[in-house]
Amino acid sequence: MTPVHQNRAALVRAGRWSFRLDARSLLVCAVLLVLTACAMVLAVGAGTYRLSPLEVLRTFAGNGPPGAEFVVLGLRLPRALVAVLVGFGMGMAGAIFQSLTRNPLGSPDIIGFGNGASAGALVVIIFFDAGDTQTAVGAVCGGFATAAAVYLLAWKRGVHGFRLILVGIGASAVLGAATQFLYVRADIGKAGQAASWTIGSLNARDWGDVRIGVLGLVLLVPVALVYARRLTMLEMGDDTAGALGVPPERTRLVLLCAGTGLTATAVAAAGPIPFVAMAAPQLARRITRAAGPNILPSAWTGALLVSGADLAVQRVTGSALLPVGVVTGVAGGAYLAWLLRGERRAERL
Template sequence: MYLLAWRRGVHGYRLVLVGIGASAVLGAATGFLYVRADIGKAAQAASWMIGSLNARDWTDVRVAALGLPALLPVVLVHARRLTMLEMGDDTAAALGVPPERSRLVLLAAGTGLTAMAVAAAGPVPFVAMAAPQPARRVTRAAGPNVLPAGWTGALLVTAADLVTQRLTGSALLPVGVLTGVAGGAYLAWLLRGERRGARL
């Protein structure tokens, strides 16, 4: 995706558009695999695609934590550059931050950490979008707060899992269902606020 989005550098909107296209292609491939798979395997895959903590054990925790010692320090060291990158590539470069290299390192490390979390629990939706906002409000600090956002995301997933168990009396409802519904409502609330503020 990074290479496809490259054109004298990588800009956010271009990376997003390439990501949408890649998601559509890979979604079609996933649908084809569903059609070709055994019905039982397809049901298991569908449950995993929603995002679930059901029947997870310490083996899954080890998988999720496998890259933390290697990748988390990289993210924390480069996280301070995110504030400068928010001001634009020219400003960041003038302040001594190499934009493309910083973006590539952070993207690679973040993708690695996300991949291991998804391998353990599936793609739990909307957590990455929702977690940074409460973290910023609680810490009252400017710029991206990587560690508070990570802890907030973990708290949101744990709370969603507890709520699904209380709603159903069991752990049969995947946590991704609740985070998807809550995340969709949260996104609608944010868009409503932007519209009221005449920013959208």
């Protein structure tokens, strides 16, 4: 287990609501926000038409170099914003699912919810020649349909973490097979379009994708934040949470819906970007050294991971064409190997 210490915290009350503000977590969120903003500015300035960070900021203010406004505001800024929005949503969803399952492997891309959103989007791409809006609707419907199926199959006098993970892994395998079947049935053009989307890419992102990401966060982040305190109580066990006045199953269902929605809108905006939802909460917990789900630090860690991966793609390869999902997949695989090695050395495996 990650070492945890007691941090200085303040309790803020607003009517019937109260929020516990942890000083170290707030500082971590502020630092992550600054680093994410720096990565975004550097990514916007990268490319064939290079711009310095100062020129990017001047372009934001409306007095940039000639021709920079179209490149920055029309082409590169939507991509950078989608990276932040998708990483933020995936990091928060990963924190919710890992807290609900009490397992670091309980992230939406491992237990099949991300695959469900991908399968829903692929159906509308391949069979209905869908645009951005239809793809987003398909991803959300696929994600929630998968969540409902996993929840019902895992139900046995309630839903518990280990059973949810096992059922979710099985659902992920079934959805993977269904995805391959969709490729076989599609014509070559649609199959190529679907294949490039399922890798997880920020290429050709536009303001429509930004709107999808913003809409998902505006609707679902408040729900996650309001229920964050209940999520902390659920980590102590259903009996303890019930004794403290928290209805375990209803709270779990609301958080499951919020996490699924965050995952589905992130997938709708940029495709399935692997391992961010799994790694972000673990990294956030190690940085904050705080108990609980660390929802906001995890969200900003996810935003930094995706923005950093996008910056690495452009700076290292000299091109923005490499899907960012390739970078996060390689880094996530290395992180998973390191995590398993640590568990083995601690004799928990």
